[in-house]
Amino acid sequence: MLLHGVTMTAELSWSRVLERLGRSFRVVAPDLRGHGDGIPLDGTRFRIEDSADDIAVLAKVLGIERFTAVGYSMGGMVAQLLWRRHPQLVSGLVLCATARNVQGSWLEKLTSIYLPAMTTALYLNPFTKGATAECLDGSLLGQIHDGSTRAWARAQLSRTSLPAAMSAVESAVEFTSHEWIAEVDVPTAVLIPTADQLVPPSRQHRLARAIPHAKVFELPGDHTIFLNDPACFGEVLVAATRSVTSQNSHCSAQRNNLIFEPDRSRSALR
Template identity: 40%
Template sequence: MKIEAPPWREIHLPGLGPLRIRDSGPPEGEPDAPTILLIHGWTVSADLNWCRTYEPIARRARVVAWDQRGHGAGGLRTSGRMRMEALADDAAAVVRALGVDRATAVGYSMGGAVAQAMWRRHPDLLDGLVLCATAMAFGLTTTERRDFAIMGASSLPARLAAALGREEPGWQAARRASERQAGTSMETGDADFDRWAWDETRAGSLHHVLRAAWNLGRFDSSDWIHEVDVPHAVVVCGDDDVVPTARQRQLAHALPDATILEIDADHAACVLRPDLFVPALDSALDAVHGPAPR
């Protein structure tokens, strides 16, 4: 399926190897436009998370995106850890490979945890932070901790299944679990798009994705998120059952001076409600960088 997206190019991350990234370059006539890192959420690819976002945001900024470790077809298949801090280090390595001084991290869901960890570990590389559909912590209830633990324990069987070419049943189970958590089908009603979206998801490594879930459940920024010292904004999904809306609001109010944009949409707003999500993200970037040239 064809989407409107920046071209691919390959960069080299020291100690990790080659990584394919989307890179729009600066908008025409705007060589000093900010660099925006679009950091996707759990299970999905960069293209699936940001397919509705690439083109409008590339009008105002240099847009860069990549598949995170183990995700999508292009994510690094490292044997290293899948902690949010490791994914944040990957993002920092991307910035250094681009040769830019600083970038703005825009993180969605799990990508929001990665963006928070990036500020914590590499504050010198960030000039702004936009956190979307995300939270300070994800494994707070007994049920959540149990579910994350089950996913972590399932990562080794998933690795063995992959070696035997039998990942598909595991992906189907993960899909059903995601839909139960969301309380709705993740399908759009567009058969071509839905097939493409499913292909993008299962192109990832289920072993890595499950390990990422275990580590997402252990992430907690509540002790330090109030220290964020770069311009920042939060996009809250007001009808979200995956990352509960209340937790998104708690994150927004824990930050020292966040611009808060709330939209009437569920967790899949970036794909299903771009009419709401993209203007909110655009306003969030206005808050961080000032209004874009029109």
């Protein structure tokens, strides 16, 4: 179950590794609430808890009894909460470029001052209804080396409204699993881009150390490695996922099928 990052879409986060993953695993990659084709927020506040519950509903609709939750950045936070709130569903975790929290980081300090007021203003101001997450690309994606990839990424970001994006960023900043993450009792891999500028690698290592027997997979790259070097990212992601699913023999029966259907996931969750 692939869970994308904040302001992104499943297509943006995962499309360049879907084929590779699909050779070994059954893959489901929905758009999260408020993002892309996900459930519209309709003026409500984005909450990571709601996204975790949405995925539990989606799994039920698709007849999936157990799955490995693979989350990137904010998606890693959703994955942690999936285990916390729906432990009967989660057979393993693959946590990529994420942390127990970002409290005390430059991102938290910045958003704690400006974000609540900006989010409220965006919802109340009718002239911002057409604004999208595209204007946040430099802040949340970092540098994208290839020009055509950069343009495509901006188009993907434009599928998420700016109010929804800002609310999701606020929720990610508020998230913390510090008090309970050590209770994780399923196989876990933590994938760490060593030059990550958004989620410092030191925070990612602390996450890994907090989870009993978690395996660490480092790879050279920043927070946008899934776009800048998808071949490397895909190779390490498959290895990390195999390290988790190899400890759950029942996962082998689900291999060699690929599902990528945001429209179905959206209608199923309404």
